[in-house]
Amino acid sequence: MLDVRGLTKKYRNRAVVDHVSFSVFPGQVTGYLGPNGSGKSTTVKMLAGLLQPTSGQILWNGSEIRQDLIGFKRRLGYVPEEAFVYPHLTGLEYLQLIGRLRQLPEDRVDRKAGELLRLLWLHEHRYTPISAYSKGMKQRVLIASALLHDPDLLILDEPLSGLDITSALLLHELIAELARIGKTILYISHVLEVTEKVCSRVVMLYRGQVVANDEVGRLRDLMHLPNLEEIFRQLAKEEDVGATARQIAAVIREA
Amino acid sequence: MGAFLLLARHFFGRFFDNDIVAQDSDMRTNAIQALGFVAVPGMFVAFAMLPTGARFDHPFANGWNVIASYYFFVVYSMVVMGFVMVFEWDALFPDRRDYIVITPLPLGERTIFWGKLAALIVFLGLFLIDANIMGLVLGTIVTSGPGGLTMAAKLVVVQAAACLSGGAFVAMTFAALQGLLINCLTARAFRRVSPWAQMASMAILIVALFLTPILAMALRPLFEQHSPLLRWYPPFWFLSLYIDNLPGHPAGTMFHELAGLAPRAVAISATAFAATYFTGYWRHARRVMDGMESSGDPPGRLRAAFDRFANTHLLPHPLERATFHFISNTMLRSARHRLFLATVGGVAIAMTLPTIGWLGLKPGSPLFVFTPAGLLTAPLILTFLCVVGLRAAFNLPAELRANWVFQTAESEGGMRHIRAARKWIVIMGLLPMSIVVLPVEIAFRGWEGVVHLTFAVALGLVLLNALLIWFRKIPFTCSYFPGKMSMGAMALVLVVGFVLFVLAMARLETNWMHHPFKLAAFYSVCAAALAGLRWLEDHEFRIDDVLIYEDEPEPAVRTLELG
Numbered sequence A: 001m002l003d004v005r006g007l008t009k010k011y012r013n014r015a016v017v018d019h020v021s022f023s024v025f026p027g028q029v030t031g032y033l034g035p036n037g038s039g040k041s042t043t044v045k046m047l048a049g050l051l052q053p054t055s056g057q058i059l060w061n062g063s064e065i066r067q068d069l070i071g072f073k074r075r076l077g078y079v080p081e082e083a084f085v086y087p088h089l090t091g092l093e094y095l096q097l098i099g100r101l102r103q104l105p106e107d108r109v110d111r112k113a114g115e116l117l118r119l120l121w122l123h124e125h126r127y128t129p130i131s132a133y134s135k136g137m138k139q140r141v142l143i144a145s146a147l148l149h150d151p152d153l154l155i156l157d158e159p160l161s162g163l164d165i166t167s168a169l170l171l172h173e174l175i176a177e178l179a180r181i182g183k184t185i186l187y188i189s190h191v192l193e194v195t196e197k198v199c200s201r202v203v204m205l206y207r208g209q210v211v212a213n214d215e216v217g218r219l220r221d222l223m224h225l226p227n228l229e230e231i232f233r234q235l236a237k238e239e240d241v242g243a244t245a246r247q248i249a250a251v252i253r254e255a
Numbered sequence B: 001m002g003a004f005l006l007l008a009r010h011f012f013g014r015f016f017d018n019d020i021v022a023q024d025s026d027m028r029t030n031a032i033q034a035l036g037f038v039a040v041p042g043m044f045v046a047f048a049m050l051p052t053g054a055r056f057d058h059p060f061a062n063g064w065n066v067i068a069s070y071y072f073f074v075v076y077s078m079v080v081m082g083f084v085m086v087f088e089w090d091a092l093f094p095d096r097r098d099y100i101v102i103t104p105l106p107l108g109e110r111t112i113f114w115g116k117l118a119a120l121i122v123f124l125g126l127f128l129i130d131a132n133i134m135g136l137v138l139g140t141i142v143t144s145g146p147g148g149l150t151m152a153a154k155l156v157v158v159q160a161a162a163c164l165s166g167g168a169f170v171a172m173t174f175a176a177l178q179g180l181l182i183n184c185l186t187a188r189a190f191r192r193v194s195p196w197a198q199m200a201s202m203a204i205l206i207v208a209l210f211l212t213p214i215l216a217m218a219l220r221p222l223f224e225q226h227s228p229l230l231r232w233y234p235p236f237w238f239l240s241l242y243i244d245n246l247p248g249h250p251a252g253t254m255f256h257e258l259a260g261l262a263p264r265a266v267a268i269s270a271t272a273f274a275a276t277y278f279t280g281y282w283r284h285a286r287r288v289m290d291g292m293e294s295s296g297d298p299p300g301r302l303r304a305a306f307d308r309f310a311n312t313h314l315l316p317h318p319l320e321r322a323t324f325h326f327i328s329n330t331m332l333r334s335a336r337h338r339l340f341l342a343t344v345g346g347v348a349i350a351m352t353l354p355t356i357g358w359l360g361l362k363p364g365s366p367l368f369v370f371t372p373a374g375l376l377t378a379p380l381i382l383t384f385l386c387v388v389g390l391r392a393a394f395n396l397p398a399e400l401r402a403n404w405v406f407q408t409a410e411s412e413g414g415m416r417h418i419r420a421a422r423k424w425i426v427i428m429g430l431l432p433m434s435i436v437v438l439p440v441e442i443a444f445r446g447w448e449g450v451v452h453l454t455f456a457v458a459l460g461l462v463l464l465n466a467l468l469i470w471f472r473k474i475p476f477t478c479s480y481f482p483g484k485m486s487m488g489a490m491a492l493v494l495v496v497g498f499v500l501f502v503l504a505m506a507r508l509e510t511n512w513m514h515h516p517f518k519l520a521a522f523y524s525v526c527a528a529a530l531a532g533l534r535w536l537e538d539h540e541f542r543i544d545d546v547l548i549y550e551d552e553p554e555p556a557v558r559t560l561e562l563g
Helices: A041-048 A065-074 A091-101 A104-121 A133-145 A165-180 A190-200 A216-223 A228-236 A241-253 B003-016 B026-050 B062-087 B096-100 B107-145 B145-184 B187-218 B219-224 B235-244 B254-259 B261-293 B301-314 B318-333 B333-357 B372-376 B377-393 B398-409 B415-445 B447-468 B487-512 B516-543
Strands: A003-013 A014-024 A029-033 A055-060 A077-078 A154-158 A186-189 A201-206 A211-215 B357-359 B368-370
Touching: A003 A041, A003 A216, A014 A055, A014 A186, A014 A201, A014 A211, A014 B372, A029 A041, A029 A165, A041 A154, A041 A186, A055 A065, A065 A077, A065 B487, A077 A133, A091 A104, A091 A133, A091 B145, A091 B398, A104 A133, A133 A154, A133 A165, A133 B398, A154 A165, A154 B254, A165 A190, A186 A190, A201 A216, A201 A228, A211 A216, A216 A228, A216 B301, A228 B026, A228 B377, B003 B026, B003 B096, B003 B107, B026 B062, B062 B107, B062 B145, B062 B187, B096 B261, B107 B145, B107 B261, B145 B187, B145 B235, B145 B261, B187 B219, B187 B333, B235 B261, B235 B372, B254 B261, B261 B372, B261 B516, B301 B318, B301 B415, B318 B415, B333 B357, B333 B372, B333 B377, B357 B398, B372 B415, B372 B447, B372 B487, B377 B415, B377 B447, B377 B487, B398 B447, B415 B447, B415 B516, B447 B487, B487 B516
Parallel strands: A029 A186, A029 A201, A077 A154, A154 A186
Antiparallel strands: A003 A014, A003 A055, A201 A211, B357 B368
16 A cells, blocks of 8 residues: 655755645555646656655655665556657667666567567557657557566556547556556546546545545535536636636637 | 749758757757767867978978868868768758648749759758868968968868769768669669668768878878879869869879879769659659558568577567567668768778778789788777677667557566666677678687687677676667766767777787686686676666666756755
8 A cells, every 4th residue: 555644845945746645555546636737747656756745745655755765666657647768779679778777577578569569559560660650649659568577556647648539548447457456556546527437446645735636426425516527626726717718718709 | 932942941941950960859959960060170270280381382391291181171161061962971962851741832843843953952061161161261372382362262162062063972972872772673672772872982982081090191102103092082083183283283293194084983973863862853742652552561570580499599588579679660761860870880881991901002902901800990990889889879869759669568577678778789799790700710810810809899898898887878769968978978988998999909818828827817808707797787777777868957956966
């Protein structure tokens, strides 16, 4: 289980993540929601060991991850928000690099990389440099690289970014399947409809603070609202998006 | 502003938006830095001519001093244009990003073509003028003698004709070379050959640049003895054009004869450029668009066999395999790193050539006369540059934003990455170098050649291990601040290191070569040094094994840290 307690990250004394606490349970998909700039990706970078928190704790199975960061990283699969990959490597070479860095045996790296590329419709392009890949193809390479070493904890930051409908549907099914076999999954997104379908629990973040943390169904019942979008509107008191939309339309029509 | 002008401006800007020269930096800054850097040397040479009392009407006085300076102006113009073309090798035609952005816009293909061509011509013209402006203004004033500004103006025309046509000749030749490759090769073959052509061009230019002082000093014997080299090396044609057209025509028949080659060379390169660029442009456009959809090729049989062998026998640990193959793929495919390697290779060739031979001066003699005695220092020079150059290449980052993958997959045994880097330099640097040099050594020095080569390689291994003791980076994954160590300090370290490694060790080897006990002692000391360095590296890693991904910049304000 992943336990986040009072996690805070400050830049120049301004807290972008402010005493955030939540838990992610094995066998469940926990959604981590919030608008752009709410602190989602900063939290995720701290969870992935890329950023040092200003304060707070991150516990993996009861132990602070910084006590054994390498052991924690060994169990972690991470899909970052932006598909920054080495463009001069081919899809296959990229997975081989990850497999070797994860210290998997060579034959297993080749076998699993080949299989994952085939199942993610990248087999035909396995020898093509990633620089020639579309955004969706890059995203699929990242998903494959996060799964290659059979991680216990999966952190998926906007994993649908750039994916076509078929790939997105496949990913939804895959996430459900991984949860069924007991993986701990944190799913970060700002697309509320998708999160509602994929996740059993949600943590809502607004301006760096948790504004809701519960099961999706219980949240709907508690707040007597039909969906996450309405719940979020209520909790986050977002600006009047309808009015903004009308203003944009007016600007477009200007002569 | 019309679409043509907008496109020309866009393509012009893209020439400065170049990953090879500078990553993630402002285009305007890149442009100003590049233009300033190129303009300055001409000024220095012009000022250096001042105390010599150089005069155009007495070109053969003071040991041909003026001609040597004129030679510099000509070569500099040609080499700068060569470098510009090599750095812009992938930008001579619109690239994939251009087509993705511009194709959906309502613009005709011809407008795009003329926009790109106009931008290329303006860009090349800008650098051509920039490389020559100081020499044209100051060089001519300095050498005009009592003729004053009127004579200086005449000299400007003569110098401009020689230097600008020399630069244009090189630029058009490189463009024609790429056009020829595009027209003659299949898309797959072009993809494979093009980077090697770019690297070879870079190496040739570096050699030309480094040999300039030597050739400038040899001008008099070369011309007086009618050396065959004069007909084969283009800078001499354009120098002759310069000297032949000086007011009063002080030059002899040799200059006049060679001067005739220059306009012919320009005409041929212009024709080749026109013929290959126009046809190549459309062929290239089709390929870029097709290439977006096509799949790549599997690695060749040789590469696959080598990888299998290396994985099985040379790289026992997965982390070593990860880093070793990452280095290979980056060195081979990143244009920035390829050009860096070509530069190091060019420097190595340029520094080795003068030690192993002389220019063929007399008519009928070969262009280059090999002298086996020079083999004494050649392997030491090659070893030093191979180790230092490759070690320096590891500092150049490649797609820094992607290094998160190394950070999130971090595990114990960071030292394995460093060992892989060391193995890479040995297997891909020192070993191929030895394979090339060994037959030459054996042919000219017999068994002594083998000892000689192992002497250099043993020293190279000690140097390599010493350079990697405190190296805490996975190659290409750490940010780098080139200005962190002052250029002067770095140059001093390199020069002292080079002198110690090459000259001192060559002398040591000469003294010890025929004393088996001394040689045995030398190899024992090297073995002990390697063992000691290995121990030190292990010890240092036990103290600090953290790999770094972000180099610390120099602080804006340096404190004295007193108390």
